[in-house]
Amino acid sequence: MAGVELTNVVKRYGDVQVMHGVDLSIEEGEFCVFVGPSGCGKSTLLRMIAGLEETTEGRITIGGRDVTREDPSQRGVAMVFQTYALYPHMTVADNMGFGLKMNGHPKSEIDSKVSEASRILKLDEYLKRKPAALSGGQRQRVAIGRAIVRGPEVFLFDEPLSNLDAELRVEMRVEIARLHKEIGATMIYVTHDQVEAMTMADKIVVLRAGRIEQVGAPLELYRNPNNRFVAGFIGSPSMNFLKGKVTGGGVEVPGLQTTVTPAVTLPAEGTDVILGMRPEHLSVEDGDTLTVDLTEALGGVSYAYLTTDTEEKIIVEERGDIRSDEGDRIGLSIDPARILVFDAKTELRLR
CATH class of the missing domain: 3.40.50.300 (P-loop containing nucleotide triphosphate hydrolases)
Structure with a gap:
C-alpha cells in the first residue's frame, strides 16, 4: 500500500x-x-x-x-x-x-x-x-x-x-x-x-x-x-435551486410567494441569492403556489416534479400513502434550518 x-x-x-x-x-x-x-x-x-x-x-x-x-x-x-x-x-x-x-x-x-x-x-x-x-x-x-x-x-x-x-x-x-x-x-x-x-x-x-x-x-x-456546483452534482435527485432576494425579514422567494429565514448570516438587503433545498427536506401541503407536472412512483418513495408560477422547477420527495397527482395545485412546507444559501454571482455558499 x-x-x-x-x-x-x-x-x-x-x-x-x-x-x-x-x-x-x-x-x-x-x-x-x-x-x-x-x-x-x-x-x-x-x-x-x-x-x-x-x-x-x-x-x-x-x-x-x-x-x-x-x-x-x-x-x-x-x-x-x-x-x-x-x-x-x-x-x-x-x-x-x-x-x-x-x-x-x-x-x-x-x-x-x-x-x-x-x-x-x-x-x-x-x-x-x-x-x-x-x-x-x-x-x-x-x-x-x-x-x-x-x-x-x-x-x-x-x-x-x-x-x-x-x-x-x-x-x-x-x-x-x-x-x-x-x-x-x-x-x-x-x-x-x-x-x-x-x-x-x-x-x-x-x-x-x-x-x-x-x-x-x-x-x-x-x-x-x-x-452551487457541488450541491447540485452530489445527490440524486439533485438539489433544488430557487432565486431569492435578501429583505429586512429574510429572503424573499418569488417562486414560492413567501419569505424564508435561513439559519445563515445574510448579505446586505437587496442582494440576489440562490436558495438550495434537497427534495427530502421539502413536504407537500395544501396551497396554490405550484403545479404538479409529473409524479414518479418508485414504491416506498415518490418524486413529484413541480413548476412554480415563475417557471422554476422543483422536485419533492413524498412518502406514505398520499401522493400528489399530475395537475394538482399545491403548496410547500420548508424547514429553514435545511436551506442552503448561495451568492447569485459567485455561486459560493454563504454560511
Whole structure:
C-alpha cells in the first residue's frame, strides 16, 4: 500500500491547458473517487497518475517516491479499464497471470498469486474458461484479478462498470467495496455516476473543468457543499435551486410567494441569492403556489416534479400513502434550518 500526492499538477495539450494546478493528498489504504461531468478531467488525472499521460508541470509521488517522470511499469500501479482488455484466446487463469509471465516470474509464484486472486474474486470455477464464456461482470472480475496478481501499491479504476447493465453495476459496486476491505489497498476510482461515488468512497474529489471544486467524505459533501456546483452534482435527485432576494425579514422567494429565514448570516438587503433545498427536506401541503407536472412512483418513495408560477422547477420527495397527482395545485412546507444559501454571482455558499 502507498499514499498518492499531487502537487500543483498541470496538463497541457499544446496551448490548451486542461488541468489547472491540482493539489491532492490520498492517504494509504484510502478509497478515493474522482467524480464530475464529462470533460472535467477526471480520467486525464487518473492517466497522469498511471503515467499514461505526461505531466506538464507539478509533481506526483506514490509512497513518498517521485514518479512524475517514471514509466508506467515503474510506478507500482495497476489499472482496470472500462473495456476489459482480456486476451480472447487465453483462459481466465492465463489472462490473470500473463503480466507476471512476461516479466519472467516462476510458474509456481504465478499459480499461487492467480489462486489467491481467484479466491478473493470467487473465480475458482471459471479459471479454465475463456472470456467468451463469461458474463460482463465475470470478465470485469477477471480484469480486476489481473490487477491484484501484479501486487500493486495503488489500484486505478477508470469507469470500470460503465459497460454493465444496472443489476450487474450494483453487484460489482459491492464486489469492489468488499475487495477494498479485504486487501486494504489504496484505490483511485473514476466515475461520472455520483451514486457510485457516494456508496463506495472514503473520499470524493469533485472536479470541474480541470479544477478541484471540493474534496471530502461522501456525507460531508452532501451536507456541506462549498458551492452551487457541488450541491447540485452530489445527490440524486439533485438539489433544488430557487432565486431569492435578501429583505429586512429574510429572503424573499418569488417562486414560492413567501419569505424564508435561513439559519445563515445574510448579505446586505437587496442582494440576489440562490436558495438550495434537497427534495427530502421539502413536504407537500395544501396551497396554490405550484403545479404538479409529473409524479414518479418508485414504491416506498415518490418524486413529484413541480413548476412554480415563475417557471422554476422543483422536485419533492413524498412518502406514505398520499401522493400528489399530475395537475394538482399545491403548496410547500420548508424547514429553514435545511436551506442552503448561495451568492447569485459567485455561486459560493454563504454560511
